[in-house]
Amino acid sequence: MTVLDTAKGSWPERGDAFTLEQTWSDPPGLLGWFSAVNHKTIAVRFMVTTFIFFLLGGLLALAIRLQLALPNGKVLGPDLYNQVFTMHGSTMMFLFAVPVMQAVATYLVPLMIGARSVAFPRMNAFAWWIFTMGGAMLYLAFFLDIGPDAGWFAYVPLAGPDYSPGKRVDFWAQMITFTELSGLMEAIVLITTILKMRAPGMTLNRMPLFVWTILVTNVMVLFAMPAVMLASTALITDRLVDTQFYNPAKGGDALLWQHLFWFFGHPEVYMIFIPPLGFMSSIIATFSRRPVVGYAAMVLALIGTAFLAFGLWVHHMFATNLPELGKAFFTAASLMIAIPTSVQIFCWISTLWTGRIDFKTPLLFVLAFFVILLLGGLTGLMLASVPLDYQLHDTYFVVAHLHYVLLGGAVFPLFGAFYYWFPKFTGRLLGERLGRWNFWLFFIGFNLAFFPMHVLGLQGMPRRVYTYPAEMDWADLNLLATAGALTIGLSVLLFVVNVVRSLRHGAAAGDNPWGAGTLEWSVSSPPPMANFERVPVVHGRFPLWQDAAQPAHVTGLASGYREVLITSVADAKLDHRLWLPGSTPWPFLAAVATTILFVGSIFTPWAVVWGAVPVAIATTAWFWPKREMTGRRVDSELLP
Amino acid sequence: MSLHAYALTAPLQDALRPAGIQAVHLGNLWNLTLGLCGLVFAAVLGACLYALWRAPRGDAGTAPDLRSLAQPERRVWRAIAWATAASTLGLLGLLAADVWTSRALARLPLADAVNIELTGHQWWWEARYLDADPAREFMTANELHIPVGRPVLVTLRADDVIHTLWIPNLQGKKDMIPGRTATITLRADRAGSYRGQCAEFCGVEHALMALLVEAEPNAAYEAWAARQREAAPAPRDALAQRGRAVFVNGNCARCHTVAGTDAQGRMGPDLSHLASRRTIGAGMFPNKRGHLAGWIADPQSLKPGVYMPPNALAPDDLQALLAYLETLK
Numbered sequence: 001m002t003v004l005d006t007a008k009g010s011w012p013e014r015g016d017a018f019t020l021e022q023t024w025s026d027p028p029g030l031l032g033w034f035s036a037v038n039h040k041t042i043a044v045r046f047m048v049t050t051f052i053f054f055l056l057g058g059l060l061a062l063a064i065r066l067q068l069a070l071p072n073g074k075v076l077g078p079d080l081y082n083q084v085f086t087m088h089g090s091t092m093m094f095l096f097a098v099p100v101m102q103a104v105a106t107y108l109v110p111l112m113i114g115a116r117s118v119a120f121p122r123m124n125a126f127a128w129w130i131f132t133m134g135g136a137m138l139y140l141a142f143f144l145d146i147g148p149d150a151g152w153f154a155y156v157p158l159a160g161p162d163y164s165p166g167k168r169v170d171f172w173a174q175m176i177t178f179t180e181l182s183g184l185m186e187a188i189v190l191i192t193t194i195l196k197m198r199a200p201g202m203t204l205n206r207m208p209l210f211v212w213t214i215l216v217t218n219v220m221v222l223f224a225m226p227a228v229m230l231a232s233t234a235l236i237t238d239r240l241v242d243t244q245f246y247n248p249a250k251g252g253d254a255l256l257w258q259h260l261f262w263f264f265g266h267p268e269v270y271m272i273f274i275p276p277l278g279f280m281s282s283i284i285a286t287f288s289r290r291p292v293v294g295y296a297a298m299v300l301a302l303i304g305t306a307f308l309a310f311g312l313w314v315h316h317m318f319a320t321n322l323p324e325l326g327k328a329f330f331t332a333a334s335l336m337i338a339i340p341t342s343v344q345i346f347c348w349i350s351t352l353w354t355g356r357i358d359f360k361t362p363l364l365f366v367l368a369f370f371v372i373l374l375l376g377g378l379t380g381l382m383l384a385s386v387p388l389d390y391q392l393h394d395t396y397f398v399v400a401h402l403h404y405v406l407l408g409g410a411v412f413p414l415f416g417a418f419y420y421w422f423p424k425f426t427g428r429l430l431g432e433r434l435g436r437w438n439f440w441l442f443f444i445g446f447n448l449a450f451f452p453m454h455v456l457g458l459q460g461m462p463r464r465v466y467t468y469p470a471e472m473d474w475a476d477l478n479l480l481a482t483a484g485a486l487t488i489g490l491s492v493l494l495f496v497v498n499v500v501r502s503l504r505h506g507a508a509a510g511d512n513p514w515g516a517g518t519l520e521w522s523v524s525s526p527p528p529m530a531n532f533e534r535v536p537v538v539h540g541r542f543p544l545w546q547d548a549a550q551p552a553h554v555t556g557l558a559s560g561y562r563e564v565l566i567t568s569v570a571d572a573k574l575d576h577r578l579w580l581p582g583s584t585p586w587p588f589l590a591a592v593a594t595t596i597l598f599v600g601s602i603f604t605p606w607a608v609v610w611g612a613v614p615v616a617i618a619t620t621a622w623f624w625p626k627r628e629m630t631g632r633r634v635d636s637e638l639l640p
Numbered sequence: 641m642s643l644h645a646y647a648l649t650a651p652l653q654d655a656l657r658p659a660g661i662q663a664v665h666l667g668n669l670w671n672l673t674l675g676l677c678g679l680v681f682a683a684v685l686g687a688c689l690y691a692l693w694r695a696p697r698g699d700a701g702t703a704p705d706l707r708s709l710a711q712p713e714r715r716v717w718r719a720i721a722w723a724t725a726a727s728t729l730g731l732l733g734l735l736a737a738d739v740w741t742s743r744a745l746a747r748l749p750l751a752d753a754v755n756i757e758l759t760g761h762q763w764w765w766e767a768r769y770l771d772a773d774p775a776r777e778f779m780t781a782n783e784l785h786i787p788v789g790r791p792v793l794v795t796l797r798a799d800d801v802i803h804t805l806w807i808p809n810l811q812g813k814k815d816m817i818p819g820r821t822a823t824i825t826l827r828a829d830r831a832g833s834y835r836g837q838c839a840e841f842c843g844v845e846h847a848l849m850a851l852l853v854e855a856e857p858n859a860a861y862e863a864w865a866a867r868q869r870e871a872a873p874a875p876r877d878a879l880a881q882r883g884r885a886v887f888v889n890g891n892c893a894r895c896h897t898v899a900g901t902d903a904q905g906r907m908g909p910d911l912s913h914l915a916s917r918r919t920i921g922a923g924m925f926p927n928k929r930g931h932l933a934g935w936i937a938d939p940q941s942l943k944p945g946v947y948m949p950p951n952a953l954a955p956d957d958l959q960a961l962l963a964y965l966e967t968l969k
Binding site: 077078253288294328349472514 | 687692709847945
């Protein structure tokens with residue numbers, strides 16, 4: 001058991017560690033599995049779930065590439081193809097890219113800020129359950145041939161009741177409700193954790209850059225996600241109860257959908273892209289053996305990016321008949337957002353320039369950013385231009401661009417992050433040799449798959465076509481793209497092999513295999529259930545790199561209860577102690593009840609009425625106080 | 641140019657081979673942007689690779705260099721500030737070029753423009769050539785003819801879902817949104833055959849929604865337009881006359897129009913001059929007897945999901961119908 005690690009001589013007595021481990025553990029057994037609320041347990045489940053969706057989305061991508069490998073392809077018919085590309089986009093955006101960042105964050109943030117848990121651990125568990133159930137619902141529908149087929153963007157009127165009869169789009173819209181509910185709850189959990197639960201002394205100015213990215217991202221979630229929830233709810237009511245929000249024939253407006261969707265959709269790109277900037281900063285600092293250049297500039301760049309991200313959405317709509325002068329402002333804003341990103345890239349290059357470099361697999365994945373994201377960013381400048389967008393919009397050029405941005409900006413750093421933190425999650429290192437194969441196959445396969453798409457787009461190939469005629473001369477580049485996609489598939493397979501092998505046979509990691517400087521590396525790998533046996537007091541940005549200072553620890557926290565420290569927002573001064581609630585199956589049961597309501601409402605609007613009853617019961621039971629616990633809490637307050 | 645000559649050249653659909661003034665503006669902006677972005681890419685990647693090459697190696701045991709926490713790294717900061725300033729300047733340059741190009745696109749002189757109202761349907765294009773004199777207006781589908789050197793003003797509408805007009809050799813895209821009207825201006829400066837394709841995902845057959853644009857000298861265009869304005873002559877031989885009866889009295893007339901007959905359906909493309917068109921099925925199949933027969937009998941096998949129902953005609957009726965359709969020049 002990790003808590004018995006005798007290397008940790010600083011621990012005063014085994015008894016206390018045992019008590020803590022017991023206190024923070026979830027109960028054993030099947031019921032215990034459904035009652036788990038420990039943030040690391042939930043985060044691991046969340047990561048695994050999102051990774052399964054990544055694999056499913058990847059298989060769908062391979063199906064798309066096989067269909068398009070040759071002209072007049074016959075692998076998928078048009079109907080299935082449209083479901084497949086819709087599922088691919090929806091999966092990658094809603095079931096993988098945004099939630100995986102929150103999943104990683106719910107594991108790492110408490111460890112990085114010296115907290116024993118996330119805030120609202122039950123809500124955190126509920127968010128994972130509801131996400132999983134929403135994703136499962138979508139795939140169940142897909143396997144029953146009622147998968148959505150109107151694109152991951154579901155433009156009306158095509159997604160409306162007249163042109164998408166049946167239940168297909170309803171499942172898509174409810175999947176949005178599920179995932180956005182989960183995303184909003186995770187945002188609340190993470191923001192509260194970061195602002196109120198940092199270890200004493202970890203002022204905002206000492207927060208690791210990764211934690212900054214998570215804070216910024218989740219504030220963006222709070223502002224962006226309601227827009228798409230509103231939009232998809234209006235879509236559902238148009239489809240199910242005959243409202244006319246998007247029906248131009250009855251005074252609605254088809255463009256309203258696009259505004260609402262992209263007001264969420266563009267910030268979403270940055271919600272996917274900003275946490276990996278934190279991966280970048282963590283990994284680059286560790287593997288160039290120095291802090292990242294320009295901490296304040298990095299933080300300001302993140303905040304600037306977050307603000308500007310809300311002012312760009314119209315660049316998805318340049319081909320509409322919105323006023324030209326208005327479009328020019330969005331061009332300016334879209335170009336402007338390149339500035340904070342450039343600042344960060346320059347800071348990282350300076351860090352590498354002045355550092356001492358340790359070329360390990362995590363760093364390789366992160367370095368790919370400088371090729372792939374850079375290219376994706378530059379093609380983004382092209383798409384920001386109204387006139388160029390007239391040619392490039394909705395072509396394979398955009399497909400190339402968005403994959404360069406999302407894979408180069410998010411997936412490559414995410415894989416780097418897995419290689420980097422896997423030892424912390426599991427206690428074992430991932431294989432370095434397989435890691436290099438994984439990296440190079442991914443890098444080469446990626447460029448083979450997506451670079452030709454730039455050219456295809458310029459040669460006139462629109463997006464979302466299930467086939468193309470042989471006369472169009474697009475066949476060679478499409479075949480190349482398919483070969484690249486298969487190479488990526490092989491690379492991801494190697495990653496899975498690497499994970500499975502390393503879980504059993506990987507080299508033992510120890511607490512700090514990379515010689516990193518942030519708090520998560522101060523605890524054993526995997527961390528004890530309570531994260532920190534004694535909550536640290538922080539005196540700098542890199543507690544493990546800087547000389548120890550006094551006081552080193554907080555004393556006096558109860559080990560028999562899930563007691564955490566609450567500190568002030570800016571300066572992390574001690575504020576008060578709080579007892580977090582224990583393990584319970586009610587978040588799971590509340591998620592089941594909510595799922596019944598959401599799925600039921602696809603079939604009858606009355607499900608919103610009768611479905612609310614079990615939800616109310618489950619959430620009431622969730623919050624029902626226990627007399628014994630309340631009594632003890634009162635006692636502890638009387639006798640501190 | 642004769643139809644035969646057209647058939648020998650595949651139509652172009654390529655943004656990098658502009659054949660009209662608007663596409664030339666876009667092509668110039670593309671070249672400028674590509675050049676500038678290429679330079680930036682080379683510079684940043686070069687700096688990154690140089691940094692990796694020059695920096696000494698370390699490992700997990702290397703003592704971290706914490707000097708930057710104690711004192712500011714002024715030289716490094718200065719380099720970052722210069723690089724950021726240069727980027728900002730480049731971005732301003734791009735912005736100026738973008739705005740300039742937008743202005744150029746908007747300033748195409750429209751005197752003596754050809755006016756076309758183009759409506760997007762799932763999955764075909766309906767065109768009405770407008771004229772101040774309503775008697776001179778005419779309808780066609782899936783194939784536009786335009787005069788070289790004269791501006792064309794296209795008014796865009798959509799009947800069902802959103803479609804997007806895109807003829808890359810001539811001009812960029814414009815959405816066709818139900819409930820909204822948009823316009824786009826273009827001019828072909830080189831005669832030729834250009835292919836356009838719907839660029840907004842519009843349902844199951846989005847992939848098979850193409851549009852042919854024939855840019856021809858003004859005289860040829862006017863001759864074409866004159867033919868389109870007149871109804872095709874009534875068929876003379878008995879077979880074609882029987883075919884017309886099949887058309888007018890059978891299923892066809894419910895959805896299709898042939899000018900000068902009782903067939904006035906509006907659901908599907910206007911077929912008044914079907915035989916003069918190069919393709920059927922919205923730019924997807926050559927307008928040959930065999931394809932036409934297959935299309936009439938079982939459109940679903942050629943374009944799954946298309947709204948046209950199958951037509952189980954007796955073989956004689958089908959032959960007669962084909963003979964009639966071939967007279968619609």
